[in-house]
């Protein structure tokens with residue numbers, strides 16, 4: 001196992017292998033069978049063009065060989081920040097084939113996040129686009145490389161500027177030693193833990209099983225056409241079954257640069273999309289605009305999760321004859337979903353049943369005692385796709401998992417008598433802004449760097465469109481100078497923080513009240529600012 005990662009205990013690993021859950025499949029094999037069986041069929045479509053299975057397979061091999069020639073080897077970490085383009089797929093498969101370990105960053109991440117990821121994983125290379133969404137990633141990459149020791153290679157998809165062009169990182173395919181399927185294939189970013197963002201190691205064995213199971217569950221085979229409209233770097237679009245699961249099944253992947261109707265609706269019609277993954281706020285926008293754009297969504301299975309989906313919206317979708325699967329998911333591994341033949345009320349009001357039949361789960365109170373049936377408690381999960389430890393975080397791991405290996409999700413749930421999951425809230429200090437997760441502690445420490453701020457507490461405030469927005473509550477320093485929302489946002493942007501983490505609202509209070517445990521009493525803050533103490 002890669003240093004800093006926690007393996008499953010041998011007894012569990014043996015059980016998962018004996019049950020045919022972990023099969024030794026390598027993620028780098030994705031695309032190979034398609035290239036053999038139907039080389040001329042389209043594998044990937046993006047705004048720049050189309051790639052067949054044969055082209056994708058060859059490009060991934062050449063990229064892996066090019067990295068090898070540069071001196072990269074198995075287990076080397078590579079931060080990958082690419083938008084939804086064919087380059088994302090080529091880079092991911094090439095790295096898997098080399099056995100190097102991609103660290104998937106979001107396109108919206110900036111200096112603060114990328115530098116942290118590069119340093120924390122001791123990355124040897126960084127892959128970025130030239131420009132995306134009007135932003136030039138090349139100077140950003142230069143800054144990150146300059147402050148992360150050992151990051152020797154910046155690779156740019158597109159015009160490279162002073163860096164290496166992705167199109168030049170290629171060589172004649174060569175035989176590379178196969179990685180161990182039980183080892184880490186890539187890292188995902190956690191959607192919310194205490195302190196700095198945590199990294200989730202996903203192994204070949206565990207992710208290959210997630211891809212297989214989720215493709216089976218949603219009926220994705222070689223006729224499937226998957227639209228990635230959320231970033232492919234996020235578990236929801238990467239592997240549920242997403243980009244990788246669709247290619248594994250021999251289907252076609254359509255990559256949209258953004259989830260906005262202008263980008264996705266023409267692709268849905270032109271490519272005959274059969275499945276896409278969405279977070280609830282976008283779903284509402286798509287529903288509102290589909291008729292105006294003349295797009296027919298009836299052929300598309302809508303896979304929705306990541307944040308609470310209002311039952312009224314779900315009922316409207318089903319009422320229009322559209323197909324919906326309602327998901328609870330985490331980058332850490334747990335996945336639950338409603339089946340297509342579940343009743344409309346089950347689909348509208350629950351997140352369904354486990355995707356992974358071998359998962360073990362509990363709903364517990366604050367003393368880790370099982371709550372009575374139907375009661376609300378924290379959701380604990382352990383299983384063949386759920387990590388046993390965050391990367392290089394032994395102290396945090398001691399609290400984030402039970403002694404017997406269950407992940408404490410930080411989500412409050414209850415189970416219906418039929419065994420369906422209902423998310424009821426959370427105890428982790430995270431803001432879920434329309435599906436984007438913002439760790440309060442990370443943002444608070446950034447805000448506290450402002451000279452006018454003595455102390456900061458970040459809380460969620462309700463928002464009709466996004467579900468939650470970010471409110472920064474601060475106690476000022478007497479001598480710190482002026483502070484308003486626009487200035488605070490500019491300050492945080494100047495510190496290299498991604499735009500989705502910027503506060504939507506700023507409140508100044510004279511002092512914080514504290515709980516008995518000495519923490520800022522966020523419930524009291526929420527109550528005083530929103531009338532809601534939940």
Ligand code: OOB
Pocket residue numbers: 190191192235236240304305306307308309326327328329330331332351409411423426432435437
């Ligand atoms: C997905 O993954 P992450 O890692 O960005 O976020 C996980 C967290 C969960 O712990 C929970 O707090 C929240 O997102 N969440 C939901 C939810 N699904 C996820 N909260 C309420 N209702 C839901 N249906 O968000 C993710 C990963 C794979 C598939 C789908 C979503």
